Amino acid sequence: MMRQRALQGTFWLLAGQKEPVPNYRCLHHPPLAGIVGDGGSSNSMMIARVLGLMRMPQISYLSTNALLSDRIQFPSFFRTIPSDDFQSRGMAQMVLHFGWRWVGLVADDNDYGQQGIQVVKQELLNSGACIAFSENIILNQADRNALHIVQVIKTSTADAVVIFALDTGLAPLLNELAWQNVTQKVWIASEGWSTSALFSVEKYRELLTGTVGFAVHHGEMPGFQEYFTSLNPEISPDDMFIRMFWEEVFGCKWVDPKASEASLWMNTSRMCTGTETLSGLPRIFDETNLRITYNSYNAAYALAMALQDLSSCRQEHGPFHQGTCADIINVQPWQVPLSVCSLSCRPGLRKAARQGEPVCCFQCVPCPTGEISNHTDSAECFKCPSDHWTDEMHEKCIPKVEQFLSYGEPLGFILTATSILFSCIPFAILALFISYWNTPIVKANNRSLSYLLLLSLSLCFLCSLAFIGYPTTEKCLLRQPAFGITFALCVSCILSKTLMVVIAFNATKPNKDLKRWVGPQFSYAVISVCTLLQVVLCAFWLILAPPFSEHNIHTQPGNIIIECNEGSSIAFWSMLGYLGLLATISFLVAFLARKLPDSFNEAKFITFSMLAFLSVWLTFVPAYLSTRDKFMVAMEIFAILASSSSMLSCIFFPKCYIILLKPKSNSRKYLLSKRKR
Numbered sequence: 001m002m003r004q005r006a007l008q009g010t011f012w013l014l015a016g017q018k019e020p021v022p023n024y025r026c027l028h029h030p031p032l033a034g035i036v037g038d039g040g041s042s043n044s045m046m047i048a049r050v051l052g053l054m055r056m057p058q059i060s061y062l063s064t065n066a067l068l069s070d071r072i073q074f075p076s077f078f079r080t081i082p083s084d085d086f087q088s089r090g091m092a093q094m095v096l097h098f099g100w101r102w103v104g105l106v107a108d109d110n111d112y113g114q115q116g117i118q119v120v121k122q123e124l125l126n127s128g129a130c131i132a133f134s135e136n137i138i139l140n141q142a143d144r145n146a147l148h149i150v151q152v153i154k155t156s157t158a159d160a161v162v163i164f165a166l167d168t169g170l171a172p173l174l175n176e177l178a179w180q181n182v183t184q185k186v187w188i189a190s191e192g193w194s195t196s197a198l199f200s201v202e203k204y205r206e207l208l209t210g211t212v213g214f215a216v217h218h219g220e221m222p223g224f225q226e227y228f229t230s231l232n233p234e235i236s237p238d239d240m241f242i243r244m245f246w247e248e249v250f251g252c253k254w255v256d257p258k259a260s261e262a263s264l265w266m267n268t269s270r271m272c273t274g275t276e277t278l279s280g281l282p283r284i285f286d287e288t289n290l291r292i293t294y295n296s297y298n299a300a301y302a303l304a305m306a307l308q309d310l311s312s313c314r315q316e317h318g319p320f321h322q323g324t325c326a327d328i329i330n331v332q333p334w335q336v337p338l339s340v341c342s343l344s345c346r347p348g349l350r351k352a353a354r355q356g357e358p359v360c361c362f363q364c365v366p367c368p369t370g371e372i373s374n375h376t377d378s379a380e381c382f383k384c385p386s387d388h389w390t391d392e393m394h395e396k397c398i399p400k401v402e403q404f405l406s407y408g409e410p411l412g413f414i415l416t417a418t419s420i421l422f423s424c425i426p427f428a429i430l431a432l433f434i435s436y437w438n439t440p441i442v443k444a445n446n447r448s449l450s451y452l453l454l455l456s457l458s459l460c461f462l463c464s465l466a467f468i469g470y471p472t473t474e475k476c477l478l479r480q481p482a483f484g485i486t487f488a489l490c491v492s493c494i495l496s497k498t499l500m501v502v503i504a505f506n507a508t509k510p511n512k513d514l515k516r517w518v519g520p521q522f523s524y525a526v527i528s529v530c531t532l533l534q535v536v537l538c539a540f541w542l543i544l545a546p547p548f549s550e551h552n553i554h555t556q557p558g559n560i561i562i563e564c565n566e567g568s569s570i571a572f573w574s575m576l577g578y579l580g581l582l583a584t585i586s587f588l589v590a591f592l593a594r595k596l597p598d599s600f601n602e603a604k605f606i607t608f609s610m611l612a613f614l615s616v617w618l619t620f621v622p623a624y625l626s627t628r629d630k631f632m633v634a635m636e637i638f639a640i641l642a643s644s645s646s647m648l649s650c651i652f653f654p655k656c657y658i659i660l661l662k663p664k665s666n667s668r669k670y671l672l673s674k675r676k677r
Contacts, residue, residue: 006043010035010050033307034059036299039292041065041111048077059302061295064191065111066119072346072376080298084116087214091162091188092123094212100160100186105134106149106173107164108192113137116164116190132158139169146176154182162188167196174198178207189213195291216291224290224297229279233272243272250276348394350378367394369557387551389558400553404562405468405630412468415637422641422648423461426454429652432659441655441665446500449523453493454652459486460644464637476547476564481538483640484575488534489527490647491582491613494606496526498589501603534578541571552629561629580617586610605650612646 034057044063107113194213318325345364367381384397466479545568587610
């Protein structure tokens with residue numbers, strides 16, 4: 001709200017009327033020559049950006065932010081108080097002067113505190129001092145983080161503590177320090193609280209004794225005391241500031257003419273009469289205590305002296321073109337002489353000499369990719385650290401954005417939900433098969449193999465979850481072997497079921513000694529051997545070239561791609577190739593057995609499932625090789641889900657259809673009648 005009011009007031013002043021109109025000035029009064037204000041740095045920066053467009057002079061009496069010294073961003077801003085840069089360096093030099101080499105730091109968590117304390121910290125470190133701790137006064141918390149800060153101060157052996165803060169947020173910290181009886185500390189105060197009224201509070205007296213710090217400069221203001229003591233609300237009845245000041249100083253209230261008689265009787269406050277005098281007030285209003293007032297005095301006089309110089313200017317001796325002077329009646333804010341060959345290069349650009357011209361003549365060249373310049377008229381650009389990148393203006397290095405397929409982003413959430421949902425389907429089918437365990441369709445083609453296949457399909461869906469989330473070393477070690485082994489188990493079950501169909505049919509023929517292979521031992525032997533080969537392959541992979549987590553800073557400028565390095569691409573593709581080999585054998589055997597006579601011959605369904613499985617993974621290979629970062633991971637998860645879904649739907653959905661929708665076909669009586677026909 002304060003910033004909005006400040007900006008609104010600026011537009012009112014520029015337009016000369018209450019309804020601001022851009023680029024328009026009402027001339028019913030003398031032209032605006034400059035503005036004194038604002039106090040806070042944040043407001044001053046906002047106002048200065050507007051006034052700078054028209055080169056309108058602005059003189060602040062209290063804005064200390066170091067950024068306001070940038071003549072590129074704020075070309076018409078001036079101030080009568082030093083930048084925080086000077087104060088911060090001065091505080092560091094004072095600390096070093098007294099020999100304090102083990103120092104604690106406390107600061108407000110706003111621009112004033114953070115920028116100031118960072119300069120203090122850097123100056124101390126550059127001079128060989130050490131920082132015991134650095135804590136922030138959190139202004140948007142009720143207790144200002146006081147309890148934590150006091151605990152740090154009490155447990156630290158540092159006896160000197162620099163506090164770079166404003167007095168408005170310091171009271172909770174001082175209360176806690178006094179409550180916990182923290183003594184024997186030397187406080188080094190910034191100007192924001194070094195002359196505060198907090199020093200006159202009785203309970204802080206022992207705590208703050210011995211405090212040293214910097215204060216805003218004060219000086220003599222001729223005629224001020226006479227003016228101050230002559231102030232009276234009766235003389236200036238329309239001045240609301242005098243009435244507010246009067247209530248504050250004398251502890252009274254003015255009678256509200258709109259108030260009812262009953263409310264006046266109920267008001268217990270002492271009423272202001274206007275007969276009170278300022279001459280008898282304590283010395284707190286002495287000029288030595290009115291430091292900000294002195295800065296305001298200097299700001300007003302600086303503007304007045306500039307106007308006086310303009311009015312006393314003589315033609316042919318003026319500062320402008322051919323010795324001309326500005327028109328004092330119609331002064332323009334940009335009428336300031338400027339003589340340069342080349343304008344300054346802003347941060348983000350560097351100076352490049354023009355061939356054959358003096359050194360003052362140069363062109364501004366943008367910094368290359370990955371490099372910055374952080375001050376005006378930089379001669380060269382500097383590379384950012386490997387884990388940082390430049391902002392859009394190439395003015396500072398910012399941390400690179402970490403990228404990986406997380407559970408929180410839409411793609412990761414959808415894949416996670418799909419994996420969990422699809423993993424429940426095999427369990428539902430398993431429950432259905434157990435309920436109808438004694439029916440022909442469940443008993444056909446080895447009931448126990450169907451159960452094992454359903455469990456392995458559920459694991460296939462769930463193994464995709466290992467690919468989502470932050471790629472830790474443990475995840476990188478387990479995710480590909482888990483995928484390879486579960487899929488090997490699944491395809492081995494399908495191969496075993498297909499072989500059982502072929503063996504069972506051929507065992508009924510005369511002179512065929514295949515009945516001994518029809519038992520479950522053969523099926524489990526096939527599954528064990530095929531799965532064990534994949535386990536051995538993955539074990540060698542993990543022993544000889546294990547996968548690991550790595551930070552890829554080269555693929556995408558400005559991003560750190562956190563990914564799993566597979567360790568050995570040969571091992572990865574060998575694992576995938578082995579799955580392809582098992583699936584191909586299963587497809588060929590199932591294709592040859594698809595027309596064998598059987599009531600519930602699974603071979604044709606297995607043929608379709610393996611055809612879909614191979615199609616998915618053959619499509620996956622070029623797609624996987626052409627993608628990068630988290631989309632490569634998403635591509636593999638999609639292939640896992642698609643191939644698992646194809647096996648589940650092709651093999652088990654037809655059986656579920658018969659069990660649930662055609663129960664008559666799933667009976668011994670129906671099969672006998674069908675065979676008779």
